[in-house]
Amino acid sequence: MADKNYSFFGAVEKSFNKAAEFTKWERGILEQIKICNAVYQIRFPIKRDDGSIEVIEAYRVQHSHHKTPCKGGIRFAAEVNQDEVMALAALMTYKCAIVNVPFGGGKGGIKINPKKYSAYELEKITRRYTAELIKKNFIGPGTDVPAPDYGTGEREMAWILDTYSAMHPGEIDAAGCVTGKPVTQGGVRGRREATGLGVFFGLKEVCHMKDIMEKRGLTTGVEGKRVAVQGLGNVGYNTAKFFSEGGAKIIGLAEYEGAIWSEKGLDVEAVFQHRKKTGSILNFPGAHNFDKSSDMLEMECDILIPAALENVINGENAPRVKAKIIGEAANGPLTPEADEVFIKKGILVVPDMYLNAGGVTVSYFEWLKNLSHVRYGRLEKRFTENLNSHILGQLEELSGKKVKEGEREFIMHGPDEVDLVYSGLEETMSSATHEIMDAWKSNPKIPDMRTAAYVVAINKVGTSYAELGIFP
Numbered sequence: 001m002a003d004k005n006y007s008f009f010g011a012v013e014k015s016f017n018k019a020a021e022f023t024k025w026e027r028g029i030l031e032q033i034k035i036c037n038a039v040y041q042i043r044f045p046i047k048r049d050d051g052s053i054e055v056i057e058a059y060r061v062q063h064s065h066h067k068t069p070c071k072g073g074i075r076f077a078a079e080v081n082q083d084e085v086m087a088l089a090a091l092m093t094y095k096c097a098i099v100n101v102p103f104g105g106g107k108g109g110i111k112i113n114p115k116k117y118s119a120y121e122l123e124k125i126t127r128r129y130t131a132e133l134i135k136k137n138f139i140g141p142g143t144d145v146p147a148p149d150y151g152t153g154e155r156e157m158a159w160i161l162d163t164y165s166a167m168h169p170g171e172i173d174a175a176g177c178v179t180g181k182p183v184t185q186g187g188v189r190g191r192r193e194a195t196g197l198g199v200f201f202g203l204k205e206v207c208h209m210k211d212i213m214e215k216r217g218l219t220t221g222v223e224g225k226r227v228a229v230q231g232l233g234n235v236g237y238n239t240a241k242f243f244s245e246g247g248a249k250i251i252g253l254a255e256y257e258g259a260i261w262s263e264k265g266l267d268v269e270a271v272f273q274h275r276k277k278t279g280s281i282l283n284f285p286g287a288h289n290f291d292k293s294s295d296m297l298e299m300e301c302d303i304l305i306p307a308a309l310e311n312v313i314n315g316e317n318a319p320r321v322k323a324k325i326i327g328e329a330a331n332g333p334l335t336p337e338a339d340e341v342f343i344k345k346g347i348l349v350v351p352d353m354y355l356n357a358g359g360v361t362v363s364y365f366e367w368l369k370n371l372s373h374v375r376y377g378r379l380e381k382r383f384t385e386n387l388n389s390h391i392l393g394q395l396e397e398l399s400g401k402k403v404k405e406g407e408r409e410f411i412m413h414g415p416d417e418v419d420l421v422y423s424g425l426e427e428t429m430s431s432a433t434h435e436i437m438d439a440w441k442s443n444p445k446i447p448d449m450r451t452a453a454y455v456v457a458i459n460k461v462g463t464s465y466a467e468l469g470i471f472p
């Protein structure tokens, strides 16, 4: 991020190479998995509100075509550059493979600080960017499907959909050209909080692994864990909220203007509202202030969750980090140098490319919904409720006893869309966690969970290329 010499794509390649040693693929296949298949650099002008013309720098990268469409978010940030977008696209390929989402990796980025533009200017930039993607066939339900990322959300996704639909009149599957849309525009319930919920489900699964926890002097389960989160945006806020609801204690929260700490635990919603009202996370009643936000990363806690940007824990500050588990909710928050430090210190790093896969998993559900043109649960909800009611009635008649009211409601309830999305996500995160842990345990030479996750991903993408054959 701040370090000009740091190559994020280089870091991804380094982790890839480390893991490739533990696979049996020939060099050519590994090379093909690793490289970016297509990189689209875009420059276009927009007229600012004051009448001046500004040239905008933007990218879309399709890392892998072993499966289509390509999938990955669009980031609006002043630091966006080609290296970063390539790295994020590569992570998407591995992420999709790990959670069995049948997409290739992609990513987009526009080099702007969205806070410095009006809503009208942002709409013009988003729509023009979409038009540029359409020109080169870099967007479409079957080719490349963007989603939200740092600095973007439902509003931007709705603009993308509207631009795409306007330029593809009559295309019946147009809604599948982008995910993370508002529910009224074909979005799926549960997508907004999906990445944070996935981070929670993934770490919960890890917290229930007795051997892993005992090794770090921790009890099993999420309950009572002391958790610190960096970044109170979409991913960080939802992660903190789900941990809190799961019985953990959120003791630290950091934003770019500073961080706060309270051993008694912080009320995440109250902190969020305090920041909204005062414009700063600092001076939250009863909490200690850190004027330098990154100092919070070095505090003693059970689980540290960086959920802002890449390269925040590196060779310089890693030796001072005291957390027992680090959950990478952001993409690339740790550098390979930090990984080496944590391997030596026995700190468990739960890697980004699987831990934050909740977003793409639920995006996959949204895309399927768009292609099937029907809301999840619409067909089976009433049928399930009728059936449950009948079973319950029979059981009560046979046993001569009545089920308690709260239980009755729970048993009778037929699935709503959000129930199906949450359960699909939990199942996905749980099986991915076990698959990675099994790969790690199967080879004692694999040094860390990140390498194990890469091994799983490389094997899946490698199998895909090997079975497809290489187009002559």
Ligand code: NAD
Pocket (backbone or CB within 6 Å): 073, 148, 149, 150, 151, 152, 195, 230, 231, 232, 233, 234, 235, 236, 254, 255, 256, 257, 293, 307, 308, 309, 310, 329, 330, 331, 332, 356, 357, 359, 360
């Ligand atoms: P966001 O824009 O909603 O939130 C990011 C937050 O981080 C903002 O509130 C920002 O002020 C804060 N921040 C920036 N620099 C900081 C710093 N130095 N210290 C503390 N806080 C800082 O973005 P997001 O969608 O939550 O994405 C966060 C990370 O998660 C990114 O790495 C992104 O690639 C990754 N991610 C996002 C999704 C998704 O569905 N949105 C999915 C997978 C991964």
